[in-house]
Amino acid sequence: MKSKGLMKAGLLFLVFGLIVLSGWVGQAQARGLEQDSDVPRGALLYDNWYAALGVQPPQGNMPVWERQTTNTRSGAETWRCVSCHGWDYQGKDGAYREGSDRYTGFPGVYPAVTQRTEEEIVAVLSGKVDPQHDFSPYIPEADLKALAHFLKTSLVNDNEYIDPKTFKVLGGDAANGKALYESQCARCHGADGATLRFRFEGRDATLGTLALLDPWRFLHKTRFGTPGTEMVIGYDLGWTAQQGRDVLLYVQSLPSGLEPQQSPSLGETVPSPVEQPGGPARNVFTGVLTAFGALFTGLGFALILGVFLIGVLFVIVWMIRGKKQ
Ligand code: HEC
Ligand code: HEC
Numbered sequence: 198m199k200s201k202g203l204m205k206a207g208l209l210f211l212v213f214g215l216i217v218l219s220g221w222v223g224q225a226q227a228r229g230l231e232q233d234s235d236v237p238r239g240a241l242l243y244d245n246w247y248a249a250l251g252v253q254p255p256q257g258n259m260p261v262w263e264r265q266t267t268n269t270r271s272g273a274e275t276w277r278c279v280s281c282h283g284w285d286y287q288g289k290d291g292a293y294r295e296g297s298d299r300y301t302g303f304p305g306v307y308p309a310v311t312q313r314t315e316e317e318i319v320a321v322l323s324g325k326v327d328p329q330h331d332f333s334p335y336i337p338e339a340d341l342k343a344l345a346h347f348l349k350t351s352l353v354n355d356n357e358y359i360d361p362k363t364f365k366v367l368g369g370d371a372a373n374g375k376a377l378y379e380s381q382c383a384r385c386h387g388a389d390g391a392t393l394r395f396r397f398e399g400r401d402a403t404l405g406t407l408a409l410l411d412p413w414r415f416l417h418k419t420r421f422g423t424p425g426t427e428m429v430i431g432y433d434l435g436w437t438a439q440q441g442r443d444v445l446l447y448v449q450s451l452p453s454g455l456e457p458q459q460s461p462s463l464g465e466t467v468p469s470p471v472e473q474p475g476g477p478a479r480n481v482f483t484g485v486l487t488a489f490g491a492l493f494t495g496l497g498f499a500l501i502l503g504v505f506l507i508g509v510l511f512v513i514v515w516m517i518r519g520k521k522q
Contacts (some may be wrong), residue, residue: 232432232433232435233346233350235342235343235346235347236343236346236347236350236351236421236432237347237421237422237430237432237433238340238343238347239340239343239344239345239346239347239348239351240347240351240417240420240421240422240432241421241422241423241424242278242336242340242343242344242347243278243279243282243344243347243348244277244278244279244417244418244421244423244424245277245279245424246276246277246278246332246335246336246340246344247273247276247335248424248425249340249424250335250336250337250340252335254272254273254276255276255335257272258271258272258275259275259276259281260329261281261303261327261329261330262275262281262301265301265302265303267300267301267302268280268299268300268301278306278344279417280299280301281301281303282303282304282305282306283299283305283413284411284413284414284416284417285305285307285354285355285356285413286305286306286307286348286352286354287305287307287354287356288301288303288304288305288306289301289302289303289304289305290304290305291305291356291413292411292413306348306352307352307354308354310348310349310352311349313349314349315342315345315346315349316345318344318345318348318349319338319341319342319344319345322336322341322344322345323341347421351421351432353416353420353438353441355412355413355416355438355442358439358442359412359413359442364409364410364411364412365446365449366412366442366443366445366446366449369439369442369443369445369446370439370443370446371443371446371447371450373440373443374440374442374443374444374445374446374447374448375447377436377440377443377444377447378444378447378448381429381434382404382429382444385428385429386404389403389405389451389452390403390404390405390408390448390451390452391403391404391405391451391452395407397410397411397414398410398411401454402454403451403452403453403454404448404451405448405449405450405451405452405453405454406453406454406455408445408448408449408451408453409449409453409455410455412445412449415445415448416441416442416445419431419441419444419445420432420436420438420441431444
């Protein structure tokens with residue numbers, strides 16, 4: 198009788214232990230993969246803040262736009278951060294360099310933002326440094342902070358990995374890109390990237406077209422999303438910067454509707470290399486490391502708990518045997 202009672206208690210204890218254990222590991226996983234929603238929010242605002250906010254853009258040109266004459270675009274577009282600072286965040290030193298169709302001569306935000314605090318960036322966006330660079334009448338405070346947070350923590354410098362002449366990804370893994378694309382993107386965009394068609398630089402584009410003509414826009418939107426859609430994004434999937442480039446490399450091989458030798462539309466000059474500072478640019482990567490860290494801590498804990506439970510089981514069996522003898 199007594200030993201049966203002990204056995205029941207032991208089993209109960211074991212079941213209870215397993216429940217606690219699975220809960221703990223689950224939590225550790227969730228904690229590790231939990232993402233910071235200000236990052237994709239800020240990135241959407243950077244792309245097109247009036248679309249992200251669902252408001253009408255201001256009338257006329259952004260006042261700062263009038264300081265240049267090389268880029269003759271006008272109106273709503275001149276209010277987008279990306280029109281002046283670029284999809285690669287490097288303004289005149291990146292893809293929108295002199296000779297490109299998008300050249301304004303305006304500086305990039307990368308790597309300058311690495312030298313600023315998020316408060317200082319909010320001040321820049323509120324016209325406290327340059328009164329004409331004031332978005333505070335249009336963008337709510339919380340969103341200015343999200344923008345600053347995105348700029349401070351999540352910019353990726355892909356310079357070393359994209360050929361400045363051909364726009365092809367250098368050193369990527371196309372097979373990995375194909376696997377990622379097919380598991381996450383194909384259900385909406387189609388296996389050939391052509392199911393959803395959108396407008397790019399006045400043309401009808403598929404993902405293949407965009408990947409060849411503007412790899413930086415492709416990467417920004419793949420990593421952080423595009424305003425007005427509930428797209429699956431690399432950031433939420435915990436993709437590293439390299440995984441994003443692997444997908445880009447694969448999509449560059451999909452049908453694009455372009456002539457094989459057609460040269461990129463953004464110009465031919467080689468951009469000057471920009472230093473890659475250690476921390477912020479690798480943020481997506483460190484995010485994933487943190488996730489794995491949490492996971493392994495969880496597994497470590499599970500192992501200890503498992504050994505402990507086996508020990509408890511042994512003690513129970515030993516006690517039952519002792520009783521029988
Ligand atoms: C019409 C062009 C234009 C637009 C649109 C624009 N900027 Fe700027 N930005 C500039 C220029 C030019 C500078 C250089 C400093 C100055 O004159 O304000 C600058 C400076 C900055 C800086 C400071 C970089 C440093 O040196 O620390 C940040 C950050 C910045 N912009 C972010 C943004 C964000 C975010 C948006 C969108 C909400 C945006 N900008 C929209 C032209 C623009
Ligand atoms: C749930 C459906 C869905 C999934 C899954 C999805 N997308 Fe999208 N994606 C969209 C929609 C809708 C658009 C907006 C198309 C438009 O502008 O009309 C879009 C736009 C884009 C754009 C921007 C096009 C432009 O305007 O420059 C890129 C790049 C892109 N997707 C890449 C991806 C990649 C890479 C994946 C896989 C990680 C993915 N998408 C997964 C629905 C999806």
